Amino acid sequence: MRTKLNQYLSSLWQNSWLLLFSILLQTIIVVQFTYISKGGTSIDASLIQILIVGLKAFTRSVAWAVLFWGIIAYFGSKKEHSVFKPIYTILLYLFLFFQSFLFLGESFLLARYQTVYSHEIISILTGTNPREANEFFQNVISDSSILWSFLVYIFILLISLIYRKWSNRRDFSTSILWKGFVLLSLIPFLLTLCYSTPRTYKKVLSASHTHDYSVAPFDRVFWNTFGYIHDYNKKKEAAEAMASLDLGDLKVVKPFKGLNLVVIIGETLRRDYLHCYGYPLNTTPKLDSLLLGGNLVKFNNVVSSAPNTIGSLTKVLTFKTFDGAKKWYEYPSLCSTFSKAGYWEQWTSNQESTGEFIQDINILAVQADETDFVNDRSIDAEHNEHLTYFDEDVLPALKTDDEVLANHREKKNLLQIVHLIGSHPIYKKRFPKSYAKFKAQDVPIHRSAHKDQMVADYVNSVYYNDYVVSEIIKHYEKEEAIVIYFSDHGEVIYDDPRNPELCDHGMTKEALRVPFFVYISPTMQSQAPMLLERMKALQDRPIMTDAFTRSLAELVGIQTKFSNPQVEFFSEQYDESRPRVIENFSQKVVFTQDDNLLRTK
Numbered sequence: 001m002r003t004k005l006n007q008y009l010s011s012l013w014q015n016s017w018l019l020l021f022s023i024l025l026q027t028i029i030v031v032q033f034t035y036i037s038k039g040g041t042s043i044d045a046s047l048i049q050i051l052i053v054g055l056k057a058f059t060r061s062v063a064w065a066v067l068f069w070g071i072i073a074y075f076g077s078k079k080e081h082s083v084f085k086p087i088y089t090i091l092l093y094l095f096l097f098f099q100s101f102l103f104l105g106e107s108f109l110l111a112r113y114q115t116v117y118s119h120e121i122i123s124i125l126t127g128t129n130p131r132e133a134n135e136f137f138q139n140v141i142s143d144s145s146i147l148w149s150f151l152v153y154i155f156i157l158l159i160s161l162i163y164r165k166w167s168n169r170r171d172f173s174t175s176i177l178w179k180g181f182v183l184l185s186l187i188p189f190l191l192t193l194c195y196s197t198p199r200t201y202k203k204v205l206s207a208s209h210t211h212d213y214s215v216a217p218f219d220r221v222f223w224n225t226f227g228y229i230h231d232y233n234k235k236k237e238a239a240e241a242m243a244s245l246d247l248g249d250l251k252v253v254k255p256f257k258g259l260n261l262v263v264i265i266g267e268t269l270r271r272d273y274l275h276c277y278g279y280p281l282n283t284t285p286k287l288d289s290l291l292l293g294g295n296l297v298k299f300n301n302v303v304s305s306a307p308n309t310i311g312s313l314t315k316v317l318t319f320k321t322f323d324g325a326k327k328w329y330e331y332p333s334l335c336s337t338f339s340k341a342g343y344w345e346q347w348t349s350n351q352e353s354t355g356e357f358i359q360d361i362n363i364l365a366v367q368a369d370e371t372d373f374v375n376d377r378s379i380d381a382e383h384n385e386h387l388t389y390f391d392e393d394v395l396p397a398l399k400t401d402d403e404v405l406a407n408h409r410e411k412k413n414l415l416q417i418v419h420l421i422g423s424h425p426i427y428k429k430r431f432p433k434s435y436a437k438f439k440a441q442d443v444p445i446h447r448s449a450h451k452d453q454m455v456a457d458y459v460n461s462v463y464y465n466d467y468v469v470s471e472i473i474k475h476y477e478k479e480e481a482i483v484i485y486f487s488d489h490g491e492v493i494y495d496d497p498r499n500p501e502l503c504d505h506g507m508t509k510e511a512l513r514v515p516f517f518v519y520i521s522p523t524m525q526s527q528a529p530m531l532l533e534r535m536k537a538l539q540d541r542p543i544m545t546d547a548f549t550r551s552l553a554e555l556v557g558i559q560t561k562f563s564n565p566q567v568e569f570f571s572e573q574y575d576e577s578r579p580r581v582i583e584n585f586s587q588k589v590v591f592t593q594d595d596n597l598l599r600t601k
């Protein structure tokens, strides 16, 4: 027993250069990342707060180094044994390779993108995002910052090897000092194992990744990969459970064939910033001319059921309404219902494919027959100002009924859902330079230089959105098509009297009023002669988008156990006095029939 312990202590001594090597490399990354991100704290955080974050990350880095060192040294202590020798050698080289690769990879990411290993990087590495993968690897090769990282790496390797030579010439492994050091090294290891690890595990289970700045490089690799797989499985399971929910006796009473039903979901677009709804600047030249053409109908009294994407779309895209008693995922979705009614569903999105703010929507997205994230990325990409993904990227991915139904003869119609990033903050990331038409001096109300620029950016995103939406409509003008466009919610733009500094999602009238359009193509009009007139007759109806799935089903004649014409806003029997109540955290507001907001809480 005693000799075994001594052998282990001696092996720990001989392999202690690995500990040095790993701690040095990880510490360089920790210091760099803490410096660049200020430890993820706010700009005016004190130096002490930033140092604490860095210290936590350092402790966890040491813990990982101790773990690998302990394991490798264990096999090293038995290397006289013919079985253990190759295991020792393999583990040693694997560790050296992995540690080196991690250091070089993350220092490149930090230098080039101010980021570290995250979901985007996984999607690039796993090849789910080939367009970016190309760019990424070209950058790796051409960037001079990788040369600097490499020089630092060589320097650390040299120090570690010199130390190795020195330590192999002496043996302090039996000294009391060495025994004390080994015991001491267990402290960061046990602290991390017992205190931090359970917390990180919990966080990754709920948010599917850790963007915590106090973790070590190895934590990021381990937890973010684990979270990525966990998230994928969770979404798949939830989607399957929703798809099997009971719809009752499903009937299709209007047998369309070859219909292109297109639902464009906009983002953060408040109604009053559209020229066609009265904004003084010409933000919607293309929609304006489509309205003049007469095939597009503009609804004038539509509100969202929540001031944020999840709250709004989990109702829009399921049978859940604001007064529904159950959770949204206990109601069948738009996709699963239309699938059972003979529609082929194509989901085309320019939003994120992972991340805690969007995960629920993606549970709905993966219920479509085909889901295409045209710019596959996680929410982390939003933190980076240099990464822009424009909505026009959805255009080449749009499908028509002829393209998909030839291969899916069991289906009769197409449901194309388009999910845009629209005017979501950060506004200036939402339009290409060529659409920067409006300047700060053009905005109708002047507040301050900074605020006017922010408004101008928002206005330009509306102007660009006009182009994207009208291009999508154009794509279907020769088809038998119904195209519906609305936004998930609006936005507060320095006009909440309770908080004049607020420029974000919120609970004001304009942050909840949304634009809503229905386009009926000429071919569709000849198929259903009364449809366009009916839409025009309904355009002033008070509507809340929570009843969208029900209403769309009614419009195309799909009947289920959820059918209730009083809630279905395209129906003859729609109840125009249906309450429009919006609750968000502690606030509650009601929209009156004449489109005004009453604040009740």
Ligand SMILES: [Zn+2]
Residues within 6 Å of the ligand: 267, 268, 308, 309, 310, 488, 489
């Ligand atoms: Zn939204």
